[in-house]
Amino acid sequence: MSVQSRKIELYDTTLRDGTQGEHINLSVQDKLLIAERLDEFGMDYIEGGWPSSNPKDEEFFIKARKLEFKQAKLCSFGSTARFAKSVETDPNLLGLLQSETPVITIFGKTWQAHSEKSLGISDEENAELIYRSVSFLKSEGREVFFDAEHFFDGYKNNPPFALKMLLSAVQGGASRIVLCDTNGGSLPHEVTEMVRHVLQVTGIPVGIHSHNDGDLAVANTIAALQAGATHVQGTINGIGERCGNANLISIIPNIMLKLEGTSTSVNNLGKLTQLSKFVYEILNMPSNTRAPFVGKSAFAHKGGIHVSAVMKESSLYEHIDPALVGNRQRVLVSELAGQSNIRYKAQELGIAIPEKSDVIKNIVNHVKELEHKGYQFDGAEASFELILQKELGSFKPFFEVVETKVHIESGKDAKNVDQAVLKVMVGGEIEHIAADGDGPVNALDKALRKALIHFYPEIKAIKLIDYKVRVLEEKRGTSAKVRVLIESSNGRNTWGTVGVSTNIIEASLLALQDSMNYHLFTVKAALPAAESPLPQS
Known part of the structure; x- marks a missing residue:
């Protein structure tokens, strides 16, 4: 079908639904960092968590009030009230209001079997529960999204019941109806048919929330959009419960590059690969090298006919230009230099690099050598910037x-x-x-500070706020290299640095040294040379 020109809303639930995945754990600081990056990238909505379910999410919403989002609206998540006659005193709904988010998303039962067996209530009671929960939150001045839990299974089981629950939410004042494939077992043609029917019945914007149990979450999301949905929910890198959620990292480029007539609020699709890697780093997980669009292997070619053809015309074996999503083509027998990536990053950091010089070439070779040793600069931009500044002659260790x-x-x-x-x-x-x-x-951190404080009192402002260790070359056991990623703050800005070694102490010290040097460098750069109190080493 032809797709009319329309804007697709992006609703990220990495911080809530994503954290329900096995081995996924985020601290409050992690969640704040990811939220800021999601806003910078161009998400319309960021679901921060379920404030009534745990102290961590409550703390997140308190601290998130200090964040100054440029574009995104923060959302809190929860369920309908437990009893229809007591919505005004329901602890879950009151907790949602106390989170002080402009948007609240609540889910309700749209599969009759769940309503009967899980809640033990009649069809009318369930409809009233949804209506009164939405209406109460709406009356408190909040925009309310309704997540129709198990909608596709519920529709297949009893279409009139499922649709009646949706209409209860609409009548209560919900501004979005989000159809959830909670068990992840639907097929694209089923999604298409049901979304079209819902749009005819409800008359308000419809969204899609797919799980990946059939490895079809992205396909089902695209099918919903083609059927007329305008609101997409998913997570970065598809993390989430069981087999995961719909992967926004795959959905977004498919929308922007392949669905004719559609658009999003994404500011720069070229930052997609960076966003994917950043979230993996915060999660302390290795990136998926085979991930579509952003994986290291997504545009990699090895030998024979493929390489010959790609070197003449890349589109013969690549479905898009990898630069569009911030990735790059790789020829495994003779890897490309990647100078454009370095220049792009330098521009992003506001660093001017002469057009005709060996600076870029030298940096590329140096970065390649470091990456071969195990370094990775996603999440460690301060270390990368020091490399650039040192090559340009603007930085010398303090x-x-x-x-x-x-x-x-x-x-x-x-x-x-x-x-x-x-x-x-x-x-x-x-x-x-x-x-x-x-x-x-x-002990290292304290000793280094103690040694430097006499020369550089500015380091008093530095606070270590996160520390992560990843084992590289796991098959080598205790002799394997480790990568240490440190997040530091001076109360105004945060920055990441990295160190790699077979010795975890040395790797930590390297990251600590970069952190101190970066802070001192930025302080010095912000002052006129005559006023700088920093001694030169």
């Missing part, structure tokens, strides 16, 4: 750690306090410092 010793205590009589001893050179002067800490990394 200090040098010339010797490191770490003493770790263990055993029954141990005090559970580790000690780090550092020799740090600043401007030709050596500081020999020792510090105790709760673990070797904490």
Whole structure:
């Protein structure tokens, strides 16, 4: 069918539905960082969590009030009230209101079997429960979205019941009806048929929320859009319960590049690959190299006829230009230089690079060498910027750690306090410092600060807010390399740095050094040269 020109709303539920996946865990700080990145990318709605279900989500919504979103609206999520006659005092609904989000999404039963067996109520009671829950939240000045839980299974079982529940939400004042394939078992042609029918009956914008149990979540989402839906729910990288949710990383480029006549609020599709990798880093999970659009292998070619053809005309074996989604073509027998990627990143960071120089080439070679060693700069942009500035001659380390010793205590009589001893050179002067800490990394952090504070009082502002370790080359066991990713803040900005080594202490120290150097560099860059109090090393 022909698709009329229309804008598709993007509703991200990574921070709520995504966290229900196995091995997925996000701290409050993680959720805040992801929320900011989602807003920057161009999401219309960000579902932050279920405030009445756990203290972590309650804390997130409190801290999220300080975020200044440029585009996205923050949403809280919950269920309808437990009893229709007490919606005004229902703890779940009151918790949603206390989250102070402009949009509230609630789900209700649209499969008769769930209504009867799970809630133990009649059809009329379920309809009233939905109507009164939506109406109450609407009366409190909130925009309300209704997630029709198990809609597709419910429609197949009893179409009149499922549609009646939707109309109850519409009558209550819901501004969006979102059809949920909660069990993930529907097929695209079923989704198409049901979405068309719902649009005829409800008369308000309809959304789709697909799960991936049949490996069809993305396909079902596209089918819903082709049938007339204008609201899409999903998660970054498809994370979520069981087999996951609909993957927005695949859905968004399909909408923007392949569904004629449709658009989104995404500011720059070229940042799609960065967004995918950023979320994987925050989750402390390896990126999916075979992921469509953004995976390392998505545009990789190896030998023979394919390589010959691609080098002449890439479209012969690539469905899109990889640069459109921030990815790049790779020829495995002779990998491309990737200079455009470096230049793009430099422009993004506001760093001017001369057109005719060897700077880009040198940086590309250096980054390639580091990536081969296990470095990855998604989530560690501060380390990457230092590489660029050093090659341009704009940055020289403010200090040098010339010797490191770490003493770790263990055993029954141990005090559970580790000690780090550092020799740090600043401007030709050596500081020999020792510090105790709760673990070797904490001891290193304290010792480095202690050594530098005399020269650079500015480092008092730095606070370590996150620390992650990933084991690389897992088959090598305890001799494997590790990558340490550190997130730091000075109260105004946050930045990430990275270190890689077979020694976790050394990897941590490398990341810590980059963090200190980056802060000092940005402080120095913000001051006139004559006013800068920072000594040169």
